[in-house]
Amino acid sequence: MFAGETVKALGTMSGTSLDGVDAAVIETDGIAIHGFGPTAYRAYSAQERAILQAHLGRWQTDDVAGAQRVVEDAHIALMSGFDGIALAGFHGQTLAHDPGGRGTHQCGDGGGLAAQLGVPVAWDFRTADVAAGGQGAPLAPFYHFALAKWMKADAPIAFLNLGGVGNITWVDPACDDPANPAAILAFDTGPANAPMNDLIMQRQGLSYDCDGALAAMGTADQQIVDDFLSHPFFAHPAPKSLDRDTFTGLSDAVTALPDADALATLAEAVIASVERAVALCPTPPAKLFVSGGGRHNKTLMAGLAEVLDCAVSAVEDVGLDGDMIEAQAFGYLAVRVARGLPLSSPQTTGIAAPGTGGRISGKFKGGGKIR
Numbered sequence: 161m162f163a164g165e166t167v168k169a170l171g172t173m174s175g176t177s178l179d180g181v182d183a184a185v186i187e188t189d190g191i192a193i194h195g196f197g198p199t200a201y202r203a204y205s206a207q208e209r210a211i212l213q214a215h216l217g218r219w220q221t222d223d224v225a226g227a228q229r230v231v232e233d234a235h236i237a238l239m240s241g242f243d244g245i246a247l248a249g250f251h252g253q254t255l256a257h258d259p260g261g262r263g264t265h266q267c268g269d270g271g272g273l274a275a276q277l278g279v280p281v282a283w284d285f286r287t288a289d290v291a292a293g294g295q296g297a298p299l300a301p302f303y304h305f306a307l308a309k310w311m312k313a314d315a316p317i318a319f320l321n322l323g324g325v326g327n328i329t330w331v332d333p334a335c336d337d338p339a340n341p342a343a344i345l346a347f348d349t350g351p352a353n354a355p356m357n358d359l360i361m362q363r364q365g366l367s368y369d370c371d372g373a374l375a376a377m378g379t380a381d382q383q384i385v386d387d388f389l390s391h392p393f394f395a396h397p398a399p400k401s402l403d404r405d406t407f408t409g410l411s412d413a414v415t416a417l418p419d420a421d422a423l424a425t426l427a428e429a430v431i432a433s434v435e436r437a438v439a440l441c442p443t444p445p446a447k448l449f450v451s452g453g454g455r456h457n458k459t460l461m462a463g464l465a466e467v468l469d470c471a472v473s474a475v476e477d478v479g480l481d482g483d484m485i486e487a488q489a490f491g492y493l494a495v496r497v498a499r500g501l502p503l504s505s506p507q508t509t510g511i512a513a514p515g516t517g518g519r520i521s522g523k524f525k526g527g528g529k530i531r
Contacts, residue, residue, distance in 0.1 A: 163499060166194050170242050170279075171249040171491025172235055176324025176404040177353045177453060178212050179367065180204045182487040183238050185245065190495035193310040199484045202238040204230070216404065218255050219265050227255065231268040236276050246525065248273070249494030250283040251486075257403040259295045263287070274522030282494035285518045289504050294511030295401035297327070301346035301508045302496070303489035304329040305338035311478050318438065318445035319475070320464075321486065322454020324354035325402050326434060329508075330441040339505045339514040345442055346508040347398040350433030351407045352454050356426045358411065363419055372427060372459030378420030380428035384413045388429045389436070398440050399510045430454070431463035438468055449475045451482040493518070 166189050174181045181204075185197025204212065208230045215227035231253045239248060250273055252266035270283025286296035304319045311317075313333040320328050326349035335343035353368065360366045360374070369375055388410050393400065410429055414422035438448070448470050454460050455474040465472045475482045493503055497518035505514045 164189060167246045167495050168197060168244055169247045169249060169491035169494050170239060170245045171487045171489060171494060172239065173251050173486040173490055174231060174234070174253045175486065176254055177357055178204060178209050178324070179357075179453070181234050181238050182484055183242065184481070184484040184487040184491060185242060186488045186491040188306070188492050188495055190492065190499045190501050191306070193306050193492070196481075196488070198242065199481060199487070200238055200241060201483070202234055204234065208234065212253060215255055215267070219262060224255065224267055227253065227267050228269070232272060235268065235273060239273070239277055245279050247494050247498060248277065248279050248281045249285075249490035249492075249497075250281050251285060251490050252283065254404070257297065257401065259290045259401060264290050264296045270519070271521035278522075280520055280522035280524050282497040282518050282520045285490070285493060285497070285503060288517035289509050289511055289515055292511050292515050294504055294509035294515065295399060296509060297401040298329070298346050298348060298508065299493060299503060300327070300486060300489040301329040301344050302338040302503065303485075303492045304346070305331050305344055306492065307480070307485075308333040315446040316441075316443050318441060318448045318470075319485075320349070320434060320448055320450045322352040322430070322450060322452040322457075322460065323486065324352060324357075324404055326350055326352035326430065326437075326454070328434070328437045328441075330445055332442075339502050341505075341507060344505065344507050345398060345440070347400045347437070347440075348402040349437040350393070350402070350430065351410065351426075352430055352452070353457075354404050355407065355411045356423055359414070359422055359426065360419070368453065369423055369457065372423075372457035374420050375423035375427045375457070375459040378418070378422070378424030380424040381414070381417060381421065382428075384410070384425050385428050385432055387413065389432055394433070394436055399508055401509070424459070427457070427459045427463065430460055431467060434464060435467045438470070445470050447471045447473065449473060449478065451475045451480070451485040453483075455482050
């Protein structure tokens with residue numbers, strides 16, 4: 161399906177920061193990027209966010225009907241505003257992630273979305289990778305490789321996404337195929353916005369620390385940061401992945417600190433974890449491009465620029481939309497699912513060999529029903 165054809169695909173992402181749903185159109189054949197289309201965002205209400213928060217850690221066999229309604233209703237409301245789409249990519253909402261254990265759980269039924277929207281939907285992107293022994297995350301790296309090609313990068317670069325959890329992709333644009341063992345190394349770096357957002361919501365009723373202003377007023381507790389860096393995760397080789405709540409001990413450790421100091425400590429933990437991650441790259445990247453909500457946090461960005469030897473900038477510096485990279489990635493991956501192309505490799509999720517995945521529900525125009 162779609163072999164060699166440029167497709168308008170709509171990708172969506174509802175991340176672990178639980179702020180809302182991003183949607184973005186991308187024009188691609190599943191290999192190269194040929195254009196970018198409209199984008200949109202639908203925030204979760206405080207009530208919806210509370211429902212999702214209450215369902216974190218639950219699995220497919222648990223009662224997740226409440227969370228599923230929130231996720232699907234929000235996506236349908238947002239996705240129905242797009243026209244001329246040949247295919248949609250629906251990531252769903254990660255409620256639990258335990259590769260090597262119980263698996264991975266992205267809440268939401270792509271089949272139901274396809275029926276409501278009248279557009280084929282690619283979904284369930286992570287299950288096959290985990291079943292084959294991979295981490296199931298991160299899945300954006302093949303898209304990051306395509307972005308490096310689109311940018312015409314002439315030296316190794318890295319993409320850092322600071323969402324609820326942080327992840328990094330090192331790319332060598334001299335390679336022609338993202339599945340080439342020398343092309344990519346990608347892995348989760350540690351917590352990013354999730355602990356900071358949770359703390360300021362609990363203490364001040366705010367969704368996030370705007371610009372990192374409150375963190376900038378505080379003093380980090382270096383002992384807490386050092387204890388955080390002693391977590392076994394940081395001794396594991398890459399690739400590796402995290403659940404949103406892997407580092408609950410970090411949040412617990414800042415409980416007694418004043419708000420500004422607690423946020424400063426959490427921010428310093430993010431900065432230190434990214435510094436550790438960059439040190440694992442095969443060669444130092446020439447530049448680090450940051451996407452996700454964390455790029456707006458001036459405390460994080462200044463801290464990264466201070467500790468890293470490479471230039472650090474938001475992806476907007478090369479004409480990209482840092483709020484929509486993940487959504488675009490799942491539009492791109494949706495086309496790869498339809499074409500039967502790999503979504504992951506040993507260098508991105510630790511799977512034994514480059515692997516396909518995902519499933520498609522709904523009818524393609526002029527074609528049959530695919531499941």
